[in-house]
Amino acid sequence: MLFNSLHFLVFFPVVAGLYFALAPRWRGPLLLGASYYFYMSWRPAYALLLGATTLLDYFSGYRMGRLATKRQRRPYLYLSLASNLGTLFVFKYFNFFRDAAGQLAGALHLPWAAGPALGLLLPVGVSFYTFQSVGYILDVYQGRLAAERNLGRFALFVAFFPQLVAGPIERGGHMLPQFRRTHGFDYARVVSGLRLMAWGLFKKVVVADRLALLVNPVFNAPRQHAAGPLLVLATLAFTFQIYADFSGYTDMARGAARVLGFEFNLNFRQPYLAASVPEFWRRWHISLSSWFRDYLYIPLGGSRAGPARAYGNLLVVFLVSGLWHGANWTFLVWGGLHGLYLVASTWARPARAWLARATGLAAHPRLRRGLGVAVTFALVAYAWIFFRANNLGDAVFISRHLGSGWAGLRGAGVAALLLEFSQHYRPELAVAALAVALLLAVEYLGRHRSPQAWVAAQPLAARWAGYAGLALLILYLGVFNSTSFIYFQF
Structure with a gap:
């Protein structure tokens, strides 16, 4: 769904109207559901990738938040980084490095048996929400941010539809407190x-x-x-x-x-x-x-x-x-x-x-x-x-x-x-x-x-x-x- 589309012209007023009409406890679930609907309008299957990233980083952050030292947190940091950066590599960089390795081997006259190219469609916004989630994990690891215990709130932080596909890349310390507050209708x-x-x-x-x-x-x-x-x-x-x-x-x-x-x-x-x-x-x-x-x-x-x-x-x-x-x-x-x-x-x-x-x-x-x-x-x-x-x-x-x-x-x-x-x-x-x-x-x-x-x-x-x-x-x-x-x- 594009901001400059008729689809969004209908979607946003409906979401905003429901948001202010609902009781505060239902507003978070509404925004989360709307965000996933927004993302699924491109390719529904890739919402599973977004959900998997969210679950793994929530688990990693939650576990690190219960551990006292960086040494104890490090395995969960590595798990999150491997998952996020591995996802980026597979979807975005595998074919590039495969071709570059083949070109280098050819220039050096070395034997090279390149595997088949991956015919994967790049998920929209994957670099943005991946970096946002990685920033959160690094902040929790360094002790600059308390781990978010509410899974729904963390999922909304990763998937919030206005900035999901092209940023800005927000920090957990800036957005998570905002998701904890109630926002009433303010005309100005x-x-x-x-x-x-x-x-x-x-x-x-x-x-x-x-x-x-x-x-x-x-x-x-x-x-x-x-x-x-x-x-x-x-x-x-x-x-x-x-x-x-x-x-x-x-x-x-x-x-x-x-x-x-x-x-x-x-x-x-x-x-x-x-x-x-x-x-x-x-x-x-x-x-x-x-x-x-x-x-x-x-x-x-x-x-x-x-x-x-x-x-x-x-x-x-x-x-x-x-x-x-x-x-x-x-x-x-x-x-x-x-x-x-x-x-x-x-x-x-x-x-x-x-x-x-x-x-x-x-x-x-x-x-x-x-x-x-x-x-x-x-x-x-x-x-x-x-x-x-x-x-x-x-x-x-x-x-x-x-x-x-x-x-x-x-x-x-x-x-x-x-x-x-x-x-x-x-x-x-x-x-x-x-x-x-x-x-x-x-x-x-x-x-x-x-x-x-x-x-x-x-x-x-x-x-x-x-x-x-x-x-x-x-x-x-x-x-x-x-x-x-x-x-x-x-």
């Missing part, structure tokens, strides 16, 4: 949640899905669109598409949870206004970034063992992050690029400070930050090529041809080239440009004050005029073809 909170859902839907169907009509033809057949201006246009379009798509999902998830009385952590904070790559990762997919920081980077040693070890840890974390996104070399390169960006940014910090003083930029902080934002955006946009490309060959081809076709082109020439490309996409280009402009305006205005707070402070007539305008934009400019969210594939 419900309206705030619905506003957030509407804005997320706008991002998805008006911005992201409209940009997809420009991005897909180029990235699916880059050799037919080899001119640099078109490749740059498609790269920029995807840069905004993936942000609008993923943050749009997050807004809708946070909004749906808020309607019901639950608050998720913020997952995006104007990432394309970041003035450095480290700042970008403090603003982009915050729940995953913090997960890797707390459960991988710090256990590896973080920066405690000196710069060289810290650089190595950063590279490991971002290579793993790339692999988390998908079993493809393109994702590994994308992760590796960001790892190198972070290493270079940390290593060059003294040089940047010296250059700022030498050029006088230190006396102009706004100009300096503006240059940082532009450079960071360019680096991030370039890395998105590898994220979006269907294979490594396409990504390399696009990278090599970004600069081609510009020679001799002036304003009229570039316009003619873009017009030729857009002969079938003229409405999409215009609508996408306006939608991105509106998105950027809201992002820029919201850098110091929440757009939600700004809207809530307006007079009643102005608010309802804004709601009506947003609804009209969604209805008349949205792309309603049940397009899945990009991060559902992870």
Whole structure:
């Protein structure tokens, strides 16, 4: 079931209405049943996998909660990690490593008898709910969180439908106490949640899905669109598409949870206004970034063992992050690029400070930050090529041809080239440009004050005029073809 589908348009009001109508003791079972129904709408059989993960991690956490030392807890930790990571490996990575091993053996001229490939369909959201459950287990093992004794409450923590398939990746210490509380109907909170859902839907169907009509033809057949201006246009379009798509999902998830009385952590904070790559990762997919920081980077040693070890840890974390996104070399390169960006940014910090003083930029902080934002955006946009490309060959081809076709082109020439490309996409280009402009305006205005707070402070007539305008934009400019969210594939 997709948030941008008619199915969800019926499902959510029914669930919310029943939730507030029922006595508090029946609300948890209602949400759990609704969450499993939500998940089963894709492939019912995989609800068994979700249930098995839940039962095993509940048992492991419950047993660890009754043991005093880490040594006693360790077998249950290993049991949970083996189960969760083993599930990810079988469904997501087995074929990738099988093929990689065969390629390596061929390059070394070694005999290799590859077994048959597994023809398994990747369960929707498996990487998200697996990481959420693993985070809970690690917190219980470390003693940072008391084990949840109520099986139904823990099952709801793992399967809660707003964030089940694409996050945010929540922590047990944040969500489990919320599931213990009673949430009554609150008009202001419900309206705030619905506003957030509407804005997320706008991002998805008006911005992201409209940009997809420009991005897909180029990235699916880059050799037919080899001119640099078109490749740059498609790269920029995807840069905004993936942000609008993923943050749009997050807004809708946070909004749906808020309607019901639950608050998720913020997952995006104007990432394309970041003035450095480290700042970008403090603003982009915050729940995953913090997960890797707390459960991988710090256990590896973080920066405690000196710069060289810290650089190595950063590279490991971002290579793993790339692999988390998908079993493809393109994702590994994308992760590796960001790892190198972070290493270079940390290593060059003294040089940047010296250059700022030498050029006088230190006396102009706004100009300096503006240059940082532009450079960071360019680096991030370039890395998105590898994220979006269907294979490594396409990504390399696009990278090599970004600069081609510009020679001799002036304003009229570039316009003619873009017009030729857009002969079938003229409405999409215009609508996408306006939608991105509106998105950027809201992002820029919201850098110091929440757009939600700004809207809530307006007079009643102005608010309802804004709601009506947003609804009209969604209805008349949205792309309603049940397009899945990009991060559902992870």
